Amino acid sequence: MIEHTLWVEKYRPDSLENYISNDTLKDKLAQYINTQDIPHLLFYGTAGTGKTTAAKILVNNINCDFLFVNASDENSVDTIRTKIKNFASTMGFNDLKIVVLDEADYVTPQAQAALRNLMEAFSKTTRFILTCNYVERMIEPIVSRSQVFHLTPPSKKQVALQLVNILNTEGVGYEKSDVATLVSSYYPDIRRIINVAQQSVKDNKLTIDINNLIASDVKLRVLDILTSNLTGENKVKQIRQIVADETIRDFNPLYQMLYDKVEDYSPTNIWQTIKYIAEGQFRDSSVPDKEITFIATLANILCL
Numbered sequence: 204m205i206e207h208t209l210w211v212e213k214y215r216p217d218s219l220e221n222y223i224s225n226d227t228l229k230d231k232l233a234q235y236i237n238t239q240d241i242p243h244l245l246f247y248g249t250a251g252t253g254k255t256t257a258a259k260i261l262v263n264n265i266n267c268d269f270l271f272v273n274a275s276d277e278n279s280v281d282t283i284r285t286k287i288k289n290f291a292s293t294m295g296f297n298d299l300k301i302v303v304l305d306e307a308d309y310v311t312p313q314a315q316a317a318l319r320n321l322m323e324a325f326s327k328t329t330r331f332i333l334t335c336n337y338v339e340r341m342i343e344p345i346v347s348r349s350q351v352f353h354l355t356p357p358s359k360k361q362v363a364l365q366l367v368n369i370l371n372t373e374g375v376g377y378e379k380s381d382v383a384t385l386v387s388s389y390y391p392d393i394r395r396i397i398n399v400a401q402q403s404v405k406d407n408k409l410t411i412d413i414n415n416l417i418a419s420d421v422k423l424r425v426l427d428i429l430t431s432n433l434t435g436e437n438k439v440k441q442i443r444q445i446v447a448d449e450t451i452r453d454f455n456p457l458y459q460m461l462y463d464k465v466e467d468y469s470p471t472n473i474w475q476t477i478k479y480i481a482e483g484q485f486r487d488s489s490v491p492d493k494e495i496t497f498i499a500t501l502a503n504i505l506c507l
Contacts, residue, residue: 210401211394214369216256217263223357223365224253232257236264240299243322243331245346247338248354251392254334257354258303261332268295275306283317291325300329308335315342322348337455356391366400370409377409384411388420421449422460429468435505442501446494454497458484472507479503
């Protein structure tokens with residue numbers, strides 16, 4: 204059997220004992236496992252906070268047939284009406300079938316309507332676990348048919364302890380200051396923290412290069428440009444290039460960064476800047492081209 208070499212998968216919790224989350228959620232997951240049954244579930248929260256891990260713990264510890272669908276790749280009505288419907292409607296090897304629809308907020312509204320019908324029609328034998336970053340993108344009939352859990356990230360201390368445990372297990376040396384820098388740079392995205400840590404191992408030691416952190420993280424790169432001495436026009440030009448190179452589809456983390464770091468790049472126009480950020484994020488949920496809306500938000504801010 205080939206062992207995982209990717210730390211993020213090798214150390215992905217496979218049981219509740221090593222799953223880091225709040226006690227209320229863990230108690231509910233334990234209840235589902237003990238009864239070998241679940242309702243329709245909707246897990247939402249920021250990237251890397253354990254939504255997919257929670258779903259996998261359930262399907263791996265409940266006697267069930269399961270289907271895993273990544274909705275960022277398969278989000279059309281056809282996927283719902285063929286792949287998922289065929290799985291739900293055929294006889295399985297176990298009494299219960301579970302469909303895990305990961306990143307369900309990428310599913311189109313039309314496909315969500317079709318999904319709602321499947322959740323009703325096959326509820327006796329098939330249950331759905333949906334994960335998403337933004338619950339507001341899910342249609343209300345699906346939300347109302349599910350038990351909804353907001354997955355909040357563990358504290359920075361808990362994440363740091365988990366990273367230290369991985370480093371010790373792998374026999375990698377480290378400085379506490381480097382662990383702290385890594386966690387602070389990417390928190391609350393635990394998956395990203397672990398990936399960058401593995402990438403930063405050199406000669407069996409964790410070696411953090413601040414310049415590389417800025418170069419590898421979109422939010423830090425954008426902030427670095429915003430706080431530079433470049434003209435407003437050149438700032439927008441460089442950020443547009445980053446957006447194009449990284450093929451960004453979800454701009455909400457960037458809006459959140461703009462809000463969190465507003466004092467760093469717009470210290471004299473904080474209130475007007477926040478207003479522009481709010482307007483841009485509001486439009487983001489309904490416009491066909493989210494990139495234009497984000498760049499327009501930056502243009503408004505840089506014209507202050």
